[in-house]
Amino acid sequence: MCTSIIEIAAAEGMAKRGDEWFPLSTAVVAYDHARHAPLGDVITLDFINADLEPGARAGIELTLESAKELRAALDRAIAAAEFEGAEVRGKGAVPGLVRAA
Amino acid sequence: MSFYRGMTCENVTINGDKGTPITAYVAKPSGPGPFPGVVLVHHLPGWSEFYIETTRRFAHHGYLAICANLYERAGEGNPDDVAAKVRADGGIPDAQMVGDTEAAVKWMRAQPGHNGKVGVFGSCSGGRHAFIYACQKKDVDACAELWGGRVVMGKEELNAKTPVAPIDMTKDLCCPLIGIFGNDDRAPSPEQVNQHEAELKKHGKTHEFYRYDGAGHGIWYWHRPLYRVEQAMDGWSKVLAFFGKHLAK
Numbered sequence: 317m318c319t320s321i322i323e324i325a326a327a328e329g330m331a332k333r334g335d336e337w338f339p340l341s342t343a344v345v346a347y348d349h350a351r352h353a354p355l356g357d358v359i360t361l362d363f364i365n366a367d368l369e370p371g372a373r374a375g376i377e378l379t380l381e382s383a384k385e386l387r388a389a390l391d392r393a394i395a396a397a398e399f400e401g402a403e404v405r406g407k408g409a410v411p412g413l414v415r416a417a
Numbered sequence: 418m419s420f421y422r423g424m425t426c427e428n429v430t431i432n433g434d435k436g437t438p439i440t441a442y443v444a445k446p447s448g449p450g451p452f453p454g455v456v457l458v459h460h461l462p463g464w465s466e467f468y469i470e471t472t473r474r475f476a477h478h479g480y481l482a483i484c485a486n487l488y489e490r491a492g493e494g495n496p497d498d499v500a501a502k503v504r505a506d507g508g509i510p511d512a513q514m515v516g517d518t519e520a521a522v523k524w525m526r527a528q529p530g531h532n533g534k535v536g537v538f539g540s541c542s543g544g545r546h547a548f549i550y551a552c553q554k555k556d557v558d559a560c561a562e563l564w565g566g567r568v569v570m571g572k573e574e575l576n577a578k579t580p581v582a583p584i585d586m587t588k589d590l591c592c593p594l595i596g597i598f599g600n601d602d603r604a605p606s607p608e609q610v611n612q613h614e615a616e617l618k619k620h621g622k623t624h625e626f627y628r629y630d631g632a633g634h635g636i637w638y639w640h641r642p643l644y645r646v647e648q649a650m651d652g653w654s655k656v657l658a659f660f661g662k663h664l665a666k
Contacts, residue, residue: 319604320567320574324505344505349634351462351497354642356633362501370494370502 321347331363331374338372341365350377359383423447424476431485431524434516441485441521442469444476450530453664456521456557457484458514458539458546463500464488467638468543475538478657480664481528485521487514487546508542510578511549518550522557534558534664538656541566541635545583551594552586559663560590561656563597564634566604569612587616593623595659597652599632599645627655 327343344362351360358377365372378386426444433439442464446452455475459468464486475482487509491502503509518537525535536559539547544565551560567574570582594617598610605613610628617624629636629652635643636652 322504322507324507342505344501346504348461349643350641351500356642362505364502364505366502366505370492370498373498373501375498375501 319346319348327363333371333374338365338368341367347380353377355379422477422479424473426473426476429483429524431520433485433489433520434513437490439486439489439517439520441483441524442472443481443483443524444473445481445528445530446476446479448530450481451532451666452479452481452530453532453534453536453660453666454481454483454525454528455536455538455660455664456518456525457482458518458537458543458550459484459487460539460541460543461500461504461508462541463496463503465496465500467640471538471637480536480660481525481531483521483524485517487517507576508578511546511580514546515550515553518546519554519556522554526556532664532666534666536561536660536664538563540564540637544568548590548594549583549586551592552583552589555591557592559592559660560594561597561659562594563637563652563656564599564602564605565596566634568605569609584613584616587622588620590617590620590622593659593663594625595656596624596626597636597655598626598628599634599636599648600628600630601633604634625655625659627652 323345325343327340329340330337331340340363342364346360347357350358359380361376363374424444424446428440429443430438431441457468457472468484472482472484488499488503491499522535525531535557537547537550537557538561540563544562545568547560548562548565548568551557568583600607614626629648632645632648633643635641636645637649638644
Protein backbone atom coordinates (compact mmCIF):
# COMPACT_ATOMS: atom_id res chain seq x y z
CA MET A 317 0.00 0.00 0.00
CA CYS A 318 0.96 3.58 -0.56
CA THR A 319 -1.52 5.09 1.85
CA SER A 320 -2.36 8.49 3.19
CA ILE A 321 -3.25 7.00 6.59
CA ILE A 322 -1.27 9.36 8.79
CA GLU A 323 -2.26 10.87 12.12
CA ILE A 324 -0.11 13.58 13.67
CA ALA A 325 -0.31 14.71 17.31
CA ALA A 326 1.64 17.12 19.45
CA ALA A 327 3.76 15.25 21.98
CA GLU A 328 5.30 16.57 25.18
CA GLY A 329 7.88 14.33 26.78
CA MET A 330 11.18 12.71 25.89
CA ALA A 331 12.33 9.71 23.86
CA LYS A 332 15.55 7.76 23.70
CA ARG A 333 17.89 7.17 20.78
CA GLY A 334 21.03 5.23 21.51
CA ASP A 335 22.32 6.48 24.84
CA GLU A 336 20.70 9.86 24.52
CA TRP A 337 17.30 11.21 25.48
CA PHE A 338 15.82 14.08 23.48
CA PRO A 339 12.71 16.24 23.96
CA LEU A 340 9.71 15.46 21.77
CA SER A 341 7.50 17.73 19.72
CA THR A 342 5.45 15.33 17.63
CA ALA A 343 4.02 11.83 17.53
CA VAL A 344 3.11 10.34 14.16
CA VAL A 345 0.92 7.29 13.67
CA ALA A 346 0.79 5.81 10.17
CA TYR A 347 -0.36 2.64 8.46
CA ASP A 348 1.73 1.67 5.46
CA HIS A 349 4.15 -0.96 4.22
CA ALA A 350 6.90 -1.77 6.69
CA ARG A 351 10.36 -0.35 6.04
CA HIS A 352 12.19 -2.53 8.59
CA ALA A 353 10.01 -5.16 10.26
CA PRO A 354 9.80 -8.37 8.20
CA LEU A 355 6.09 -7.75 7.76
CA GLY A 356 3.71 -6.43 5.13
CA ASP A 357 1.62 -3.46 6.24
CA VAL A 358 2.25 -2.12 9.73
CA ILE A 359 1.27 0.58 12.18
CA THR A 360 4.26 2.89 12.43
CA LEU A 361 4.82 5.08 15.47
CA ASP A 362 7.36 7.84 15.20
CA PHE A 363 8.25 10.04 18.14
CA ILE A 364 10.27 12.96 16.84
CA ASN A 365 11.40 16.48 17.47
CA ALA A 366 10.67 18.50 14.36
CA ASP A 367 13.07 21.24 15.49
CA LEU A 368 16.06 18.91 15.70
CA GLU A 369 17.89 16.92 13.02
CA PRO A 370 16.08 13.91 11.45
CA GLY A 371 17.96 11.50 13.73
CA ALA A 372 15.95 12.83 16.68
CA ARG A 373 13.50 10.01 16.25
CA ALA A 374 12.28 6.92 18.06
CA GLY A 375 10.51 4.76 15.50
CA ILE A 376 8.44 1.62 15.95
CA GLU A 377 6.74 -0.72 13.48
CA LEU A 378 3.96 -2.93 14.86
CA THR A 379 1.49 -5.43 13.48
CA LEU A 380 -2.09 -4.23 13.59
CA GLU A 381 -2.79 -6.74 16.37
CA SER A 382 0.15 -5.51 18.45
CA ALA A 383 -1.02 -1.95 17.92
CA LYS A 384 -4.51 -2.85 19.16
CA GLU A 385 -3.03 -4.48 22.26
CA LEU A 386 -0.88 -1.41 22.83
CA ARG A 387 -3.93 0.85 22.46
CA ALA A 388 -5.85 -1.25 24.99
CA ALA A 389 -2.91 -1.15 27.39
CA LEU A 390 -2.65 2.62 26.96
CA ASP A 391 -6.39 2.97 27.61
CA ARG A 392 -6.12 0.89 30.78
CA ALA A 393 -3.08 2.78 32.02
CA ILE A 394 -4.58 6.18 31.22
CA ALA A 395 -7.87 5.28 32.93
CA ALA A 396 -5.97 4.12 36.00
CA ALA A 397 -3.78 7.23 35.94
CA GLU A 398 -6.77 9.53 35.73
CA PHE A 399 -8.46 7.66 38.58
CA GLU A 400 -5.25 7.90 40.59
CA GLY A 401 -4.97 11.60 39.91
CA ALA A 402 -8.59 12.53 40.47
CA GLU A 403 -9.83 10.06 43.06
CA VAL A 404 -6.83 9.12 45.14
CA ARG A 405 -4.35 11.98 45.14
CA GLY A 406 -6.96 14.60 44.44
CA LYS A 407 -9.35 13.96 47.34
CA GLY A 408 -8.61 15.82 50.52
CA ALA A 409 -5.13 16.80 49.46
CA VAL A 410 -3.79 20.32 49.63
CA PRO A 411 -3.80 21.79 46.07
CA GLY A 412 -0.10 22.54 46.22
CA LEU A 413 0.67 18.97 47.12
CA VAL A 414 -1.51 17.69 44.28
CA ARG A 415 0.58 19.60 41.84
CA ALA A 416 3.76 18.37 43.46
CA ALA A 417 2.60 14.77 43.18
CA MET B 418 33.96 -4.95 -24.05
CA SER B 419 33.55 -7.33 -21.14
CA PHE B 420 30.15 -8.83 -20.47
CA TYR B 421 29.62 -6.67 -17.42
CA ARG B 422 29.80 -2.96 -18.07
CA GLY B 423 31.70 -0.76 -15.66
CA MET B 424 30.27 2.45 -14.31
CA THR B 425 31.14 5.58 -12.39
CA CYS B 426 28.97 6.66 -9.48
CA GLU B 427 29.03 9.86 -7.49
CA ASN B 428 26.92 12.45 -5.73
CA VAL B 429 26.35 15.71 -7.57
CA THR B 430 24.60 18.93 -6.57
CA ILE B 431 21.81 20.19 -8.79
CA ASN B 432 19.68 23.32 -8.58
CA GLY B 433 16.32 22.02 -7.42
CA ASP B 434 12.99 23.75 -7.14
CA LYS B 435 13.31 27.53 -6.70
CA GLY B 436 17.08 27.19 -7.11
CA THR B 437 17.58 25.23 -3.88
CA PRO B 438 20.69 23.07 -4.14
CA ILE B 439 19.94 19.38 -3.60
CA THR B 440 22.05 16.26 -3.84
CA ALA B 441 21.56 13.63 -6.51
CA TYR B 442 23.19 10.23 -6.88
CA VAL B 443 24.31 9.55 -10.44
CA ALA B 444 25.57 6.45 -12.20
CA LYS B 445 27.25 6.69 -15.61
CA PRO B 446 28.02 3.63 -17.72
CA SER B 447 31.60 3.26 -18.91
CA GLY B 448 32.26 4.17 -22.51
CA PRO B 449 31.59 7.10 -24.81
CA GLY B 450 27.88 6.42 -25.32
CA PRO B 451 25.65 7.88 -26.47
CA PHE B 452 23.45 6.57 -23.66
CA PRO B 453 19.76 7.15 -23.00
CA GLY B 454 18.90 8.57 -19.59
CA VAL B 455 16.68 7.55 -16.70
CA VAL B 456 15.61 9.95 -13.96
CA LEU B 457 14.52 8.07 -10.86
CA VAL B 458 11.95 9.61 -8.51
CA HIS B 459 12.31 7.96 -5.12
CA HIS B 460 9.51 6.59 -2.99
CA LEU B 461 7.92 7.48 0.34
CA PRO B 462 10.63 5.65 2.32
CA GLY B 463 12.95 8.30 0.98
CA TRP B 464 16.26 8.45 -0.86
CA SER B 465 16.77 4.85 0.16
CA GLU B 466 19.37 2.24 -0.65
CA PHE B 467 16.86 0.51 -2.92
CA TYR B 468 16.74 3.61 -5.08
CA ILE B 469 20.51 4.06 -5.08
CA GLU B 470 20.94 0.45 -6.13
CA THR B 471 18.24 0.77 -8.77
CA THR B 472 20.06 3.83 -10.13
CA ARG B 473 23.15 1.67 -10.55
CA ARG B 474 21.07 -1.09 -12.11
CA PHE B 475 19.91 1.21 -14.86
CA ALA B 476 23.53 2.21 -15.51
CA HIS B 477 24.42 -1.47 -15.66
CA HIS B 478 21.85 -1.79 -18.42
CA GLY B 479 23.39 1.10 -20.36
CA TYR B 480 21.49 4.13 -19.07
CA LEU B 481 22.81 7.34 -17.60
CA ALA B 482 20.88 7.44 -14.36
CA ILE B 483 20.20 10.06 -11.69
CA CYS B 484 18.20 10.00 -8.48
CA ALA B 485 17.72 13.30 -6.66
CA ASN B 486 17.14 13.49 -2.92
CA LEU B 487 13.66 15.02 -2.81
CA TYR B 488 13.77 15.08 1.00
CA GLU B 489 17.02 17.02 1.36
CA ARG B 490 15.28 20.09 2.79
CA ALA B 491 14.28 18.05 5.87
CA GLY B 492 17.91 17.88 6.93
CA GLU B 493 20.83 15.50 6.95
CA GLY B 494 20.72 12.04 8.42
CA ASN B 495 19.82 8.45 7.78
CA PRO B 496 17.39 8.52 4.83
CA ASP B 497 14.93 6.50 6.89
CA ASP B 498 14.86 9.12 9.66
CA VAL B 499 14.66 11.90 7.10
CA ALA B 500 11.65 10.18 5.50
CA ALA B 501 9.97 9.93 8.92
CA LYS B 502 10.49 13.65 9.43
CA VAL B 503 8.99 14.39 6.02
CA ARG B 504 6.02 12.19 6.86
CA ALA B 505 5.51 14.08 10.12
CA ASP B 506 5.42 17.26 8.06
CA GLY B 507 2.70 15.92 5.78
CA GLY B 508 4.96 14.99 2.86
CA ILE B 509 6.46 17.22 0.19
CA PRO B 510 4.50 19.45 -2.21
CA ASP B 511 3.92 18.01 -5.66
CA ALA B 512 5.10 21.30 -7.18
CA GLN B 513 8.43 21.10 -5.34
CA MET B 514 8.91 17.54 -6.61
CA VAL B 515 8.32 18.76 -10.16
CA GLY B 516 10.94 21.49 -9.74
CA ASP B 517 13.49 19.08 -8.27
CA THR B 518 12.85 16.46 -10.95
CA GLU B 519 13.12 19.07 -13.68
CA ALA B 520 16.60 19.87 -12.37
CA ALA B 521 17.53 16.19 -12.65
CA VAL B 522 16.21 16.09 -16.22
CA LYS B 523 18.26 19.18 -17.09
CA TRP B 524 21.37 17.59 -15.56
CA MET B 525 20.75 14.55 -17.74
CA ARG B 526 20.32 16.57 -20.93
CA ALA B 527 23.59 18.41 -20.24
CA GLN B 528 25.69 15.22 -20.12
CA PRO B 529 28.08 14.79 -23.07
CA GLY B 530 27.35 11.07 -23.44
CA HIS B 531 23.57 11.48 -23.48
CA ASN B 532 21.55 10.45 -26.52
CA GLY B 533 18.87 13.12 -26.00
CA LYS B 534 16.20 10.78 -24.61
CA VAL B 535 15.01 10.72 -21.00
CA GLY B 536 12.76 8.31 -19.18
CA VAL B 537 11.27 9.08 -15.76
CA PHE B 538 10.84 6.20 -13.33
CA GLY B 539 9.26 5.86 -9.91
CA SER B 540 7.51 3.47 -7.56
CA CYS B 541 5.02 3.98 -4.75
CA SER B 542 4.76 7.76 -4.19
CA GLY B 543 7.55 8.02 -6.78
CA GLY B 544 5.29 6.31 -9.32
CA ARG B 545 2.64 8.90 -8.64
CA HIS B 546 5.25 11.64 -8.85
CA ALA B 547 6.73 10.30 -12.11
CA PHE B 548 3.25 10.33 -13.66
CA ILE B 549 2.61 13.88 -12.43
CA TYR B 550 5.94 15.00 -13.88
CA ALA B 551 5.19 13.46 -17.28
CA CYS B 552 1.85 15.29 -17.27
CA GLN B 553 3.17 18.68 -16.20
CA LYS B 554 6.39 18.82 -18.21
CA LYS B 555 7.18 18.05 -21.84
CA ASP B 556 10.85 17.14 -21.49
CA VAL B 557 10.66 13.36 -20.96
CA ASP B 558 10.20 10.67 -23.60
CA ALA B 559 8.83 7.78 -21.54
CA CYS B 560 7.40 7.24 -18.06
CA ALA B 561 7.46 4.15 -15.83
CA GLU B 562 4.94 4.19 -12.99
CA LEU B 563 5.22 1.31 -10.55
CA TRP B 564 2.31 0.84 -8.12
CA GLY B 565 1.73 4.56 -7.81
CA GLY B 566 -0.67 5.16 -4.95
CA ARG B 567 -3.05 8.11 -4.85
CA VAL B 568 -3.11 8.71 -8.58
CA VAL B 569 -6.84 8.49 -8.01
CA MET B 570 -7.72 10.85 -5.15
CA GLY B 571 -10.99 11.94 -3.60
CA LYS B 572 -11.66 15.65 -3.19
CA GLU B 573 -11.28 15.25 0.58
CA GLU B 574 -7.68 14.08 0.06
CA LEU B 575 -6.60 17.21 -1.81
CA ASN B 576 -4.65 19.85 0.08
CA ALA B 577 -2.13 22.63 -0.48
CA LYS B 578 0.70 20.16 -1.12
CA THR B 579 -1.32 17.89 -3.39
CA PRO B 580 -3.90 20.25 -4.90
CA VAL B 581 -4.81 18.22 -7.99
CA ALA B 582 -5.47 14.49 -8.33
CA PRO B 583 -2.94 13.09 -10.83
CA ILE B 584 -5.67 11.25 -12.74
CA ASP B 585 -7.13 14.65 -13.61
CA MET B 586 -3.85 15.56 -15.35
CA THR B 587 -4.05 12.61 -17.75
CA LYS B 588 -4.96 14.69 -20.81
CA ASP B 589 -1.57 16.42 -20.54
CA LEU B 590 0.55 13.25 -20.38
CA CYS B 591 3.44 14.00 -22.76
CA CYS B 592 4.89 10.54 -23.41
CA PRO B 593 4.20 6.77 -23.46
CA LEU B 594 3.52 5.25 -20.03
CA ILE B 595 4.22 1.79 -18.61
CA GLY B 596 2.40 0.73 -15.44
CA ILE B 597 3.35 -2.17 -13.15
CA PHE B 598 0.81 -3.17 -10.51
CA GLY B 599 0.02 -5.99 -8.08
CA ASN B 600 -3.55 -7.21 -7.97
CA ASP B 601 -3.40 -7.67 -4.18
CA ASP B 602 -2.48 -4.04 -3.62
CA ARG B 603 -5.02 -1.78 -1.95
CA ALA B 604 -3.32 1.53 -2.71
CA PRO B 605 -3.57 1.54 -5.66
CA SER B 606 -6.40 -0.98 -5.69
CA PRO B 607 -7.17 -2.91 -8.91
CA GLU B 608 -10.27 -0.74 -9.27
CA GLN B 609 -8.15 2.42 -9.12
CA VAL B 610 -5.73 0.96 -11.67
CA ASN B 611 -8.74 0.33 -13.94
CA GLN B 612 -9.88 3.93 -13.48
CA HIS B 613 -6.36 5.13 -14.26
CA GLU B 614 -6.26 3.08 -17.46
CA ALA B 615 -9.76 4.11 -18.52
CA GLU B 616 -8.71 7.75 -18.30
CA LEU B 617 -5.61 7.04 -20.41
CA LYS B 618 -7.77 5.35 -23.05
CA LYS B 619 -10.26 8.19 -22.98
CA HIS B 620 -7.52 10.64 -23.90
CA GLY B 621 -5.85 8.32 -26.40
CA LYS B 622 -2.59 8.05 -24.46
CA THR B 623 -0.05 5.39 -25.43
CA HIS B 624 0.36 3.06 -22.47
CA GLU B 625 0.93 -0.52 -21.42
CA PHE B 626 -0.28 -1.75 -18.03
CA TYR B 627 0.81 -5.03 -16.42
CA ARG B 628 -1.21 -6.40 -13.53
CA TYR B 629 0.34 -9.24 -11.55
CA ASP B 630 -1.54 -11.90 -9.60
CA GLY B 631 0.02 -13.11 -6.37
CA ALA B 632 1.62 -9.71 -5.77
CA GLY B 633 0.67 -6.57 -3.90
CA HIS B 634 2.59 -3.37 -3.30
CA GLY B 635 6.36 -3.02 -3.62
CA ILE B 636 6.82 -6.10 -5.82
CA TRP B 637 10.46 -5.24 -6.63
CA TYR B 638 11.59 -4.44 -3.07
CA TRP B 639 14.11 -7.24 -2.70
CA HIS B 640 14.67 -6.39 0.96
CA ARG B 641 11.01 -6.62 1.95
CA PRO B 642 8.53 -9.49 2.39
CA LEU B 643 6.55 -7.74 -0.38
CA TYR B 644 9.11 -8.99 -2.90
CA ARG B 645 7.79 -11.38 -5.54
CA VAL B 646 10.62 -12.80 -7.56
CA GLU B 647 8.77 -14.00 -10.68
CA GLN B 648 6.60 -10.90 -10.97
CA ALA B 649 9.55 -8.62 -10.21
CA MET B 650 11.79 -10.13 -12.86
CA ASP B 651 9.01 -10.08 -15.44
CA GLY B 652 8.28 -6.45 -14.53
CA TRP B 653 11.96 -5.54 -14.89
CA SER B 654 12.03 -7.09 -18.35
CA LYS B 655 8.90 -5.17 -19.32
CA VAL B 656 10.33 -1.83 -18.12
CA LEU B 657 13.71 -2.38 -19.78
CA ALA B 658 12.00 -3.34 -23.05
CA PHE B 659 9.75 -0.27 -22.80
CA PHE B 660 12.66 2.09 -22.17
CA GLY B 661 14.69 0.29 -24.84
CA LYS B 662 11.95 1.00 -27.34
CA HIS B 663 11.14 4.59 -26.43
CA LEU B 664 14.54 5.90 -25.38
CA ALA B 665 16.60 4.60 -28.31
CA LYS B 666 17.76 7.13 -30.83
